[in-house]
Amino acid sequence: MNLKLIDYGLSSLWRRFWKRFTVILIFSLLVFLLVSIFSIATSLRQELGITLDALPELIVQKMSGGRQTVIPAERAYEIATIPGVSAAIPRVWGYYYFGSANVNFTIIGQDPDLDSYKAKYSKLFELNAPLIDTLTRPFFLAGQGVVDIMDEYYFKDEFFFITSKGEILNLVLAGTFVDESSLETNDVIIMPEILARELFDIYEDDATDIVVRVPNPAEIEIVKQKIQFLYPDCRIIGKDQIDTSYQNIFDYKSGLFLALLIPAFMAFFTMIYDKASGLSLEEKREIGIMKAVGWRVEDVLFLKLLESGFVSLFSFFNGVAFSFFFVYILNAPLLRNLFIGAGNLKPAFQLIPVIDIHILSLSFMAIVPVYILATIIPAWKTAIIDADEVMR
Amino acid sequence: MSILLSPEIIIIFIEDVLLLGFNSLAVFLAYGIQQRFDLNQTTALQYRLERQTYLVSTIIRFSLFIKIFSFAFFIFTLDKLSNFIPGAMCGVGVTNASPYGLYVLLIKLFSIYLYGFWLLIDREDQKTENYNYTVKKFRYFIAIYLFFLIELSLQYLYLSDINPEEIVSCCGTVFNAANTSFTGQLLKIPNGIVLPSFYAIFVLLIWTSLRRDVIWTGILNLFFLAFGLLAMISFFSTYIYELPSHQCPFCLLQSDYFYVGYLIYALLLSGTFFGVAALFLKLFYGIQLKVLKLSILFNLAFVILVSAYPLFYYIRNGVWL
């Protein structure tokens, strides 16, 4: 390793900085795009991980004619007796379509007398709505996204729901919850179970589905088979299935994006090749002089490839830094919409910063070899320039 | 959904297409050079060929460089794909998701060795003033290129063969002694035999290296590689995981173990590479390489590193696993 050569390479790069500027700019831009996409995907995946941990191991749905239908709540007692199951809880929930804003809210019915429920939301009540007597007035809790939408339509403290039977249900907004991960809870409304039943017209003996907790992962598969055996009309969804399908979607989307970027890589490759090939007369003369005074072909090659190395590293770090700023400080405007479903409320989430070696290695491998390979032939052409011309 | 659309795989493909293109150009030039290179000629053609040798060498050098990174990246990818393939906990499951898996890994590794040997020959060649090995090294490159084509086809077969819907076995099953597969059978060899053999080979290796016996050092390095991997899986890995039943060569590449696996394998592979390279170059090209010291250095570092795990475990807990 010849330090003098490296030093010379750096200074000659600096001398011609503006000549390389377009290359550096485009290179940085490509890195920026790649890192941003991968960061958003990873960050979302991370949020999903947080969300998934809270999910039950199994969800039991009753099927009828291939479609989901209400499930008798009593089945929960039966399921709870299966060894390995720590709890089986019937849930009442559904989507509520708010026509004016053309959005769907997710409404979850919960029994406010449950200890777990109290523990989770009592703080909220204290903070947000200390004045409302939750026992006497029907109320609901909502995620930030929901509250924002309601605000737009001038619903401040209460909201009029229309039940399945067409009646009006006037509920008080008792609090807004903000969770660690807003991806899931942004469009959620929580209300006492009895109100949710009224809203969706679900009888007291029925439930939307049953969630099953199985603490030991090794037992999940067996429990699943037992439930299936007990209730052949049910569909049982495992947590890992949800996980895999989500992950696949994120991967698929970033993969698709990358595939779309391939023409951009090609263009980049061609541009580099072109730029690196088109030596100015001044540069040609310089190389000729170097060779005439004792530089070997290897030395010139090394110098040129070193230059590529510097350019790619510099641009790479540039792109990475800019992308981190864009994703985690500006919260990735525009680009993140690529990954978020448009069906429900668009969640107003903050991307969780993840500095992931994986993202960096992915982006590095995607672009740096492309650049360096594109400069090999031009570098060689430069290095074999006939030096005897400077003699004439 | 095929896994072919995941970003890692796309990047591996982009890289391969580029490498294929450049290596094809290199092999085209190499063919011409080995056909028509004649040092006694003073024709323009001869001078052009001489200049082309620089391009071919540079392409091959960069190919090796990129291949080393790609290989690490490939393993990284396998590890990551284990998230998508049901049942797989680490790269082992993904490797076994297709019958080609193991061969792809081995052939990739072998390919890096071959490119590495080429570089060493090239280095020797550039030290001579009369192109002693030029024709030979380009002939050898044609062989490497054919091998590279096989590598690419196998890799393609492998990746398109993985079905993310299919449940595979995790490392716990594959490296279970009850398993009747080849790897399972190998692991039936008790540690009482593997470990002493491993250390014995290492001692012999040092001895032959110090005596500069290139032939025996090379052969012993091959054994050292095999037994090193075997001992890694059946013995040392359990101390890295601190779980007696967890025998796996892949999990230690994960962030849970600070990616230490990359260092461990890099040491073992570099050490044995130089040992085998000395043998290869001597046998086929009569070149005496002075790389045995490097070989010892890397191998020694490997032995110290992997031995440290059980030792520290013993010091901390007062028992062996």
Place this chain on the structure above:
Amino acid sequence: MIRLDSVDLIFNSGLPNEMTALKNINLSVEKNELTLLRGASGSGKSSIFSLIAGLVKPSRGDVIIDGKSIAKIPDSFAALMRRDKLGVIFQKFNLIHDLSVYDNITLPLIPSAKTTSEIRLSAEKILTDLTLTNKINTAVRYLSGGEQQRVAIARALINQPKIILADEPTANLDQALIESFLHIIHDLKAKGITILLASHDPRFSELEWVDQVIDIAHGEIQ
């Protein structure tokens, strides 16, 4: 020190634009000799220099520098020979105008194994000899013609060469500068350096310390 044995140099051999630059050149320069190569421009002087510098290879015959044939060695070894044994003063100086005097004269040694401080030391010594010390960090493009010539000489001397090749060194110079150049060359010869001068300037022929004069025309020695 320098020997050319029945050297032919043909460009584009076998092609329609084939051009014979040199024909049957036999030339021998002993150590510490100053040889003057005379001829009109285009007569083949530069080609002989290129051959001696190993920048082109002969189509026939042999080129021997310091006891070693360079006719068929790889380019890299020819470059090493230039780096170790040769200093070249080009007709148009061939300096890099954006670089400082220091960077220009140390250019030949950048790929060498010499340390930066060693290079610095020899550069400063040469610059002192050529009275260029005060211009050490000035970019070459701001220098006068005479200063540029001295930088070109300094660069040719930086590697302490055994042989100096100077191609039309006095073209485009005024009388005073030519005088000072002759002075420098004389000093170099006194230090035991072998010098090959190509010029059609009649002044050189009159010098009594020229050891050998070779006339060349149409690629052949007359």
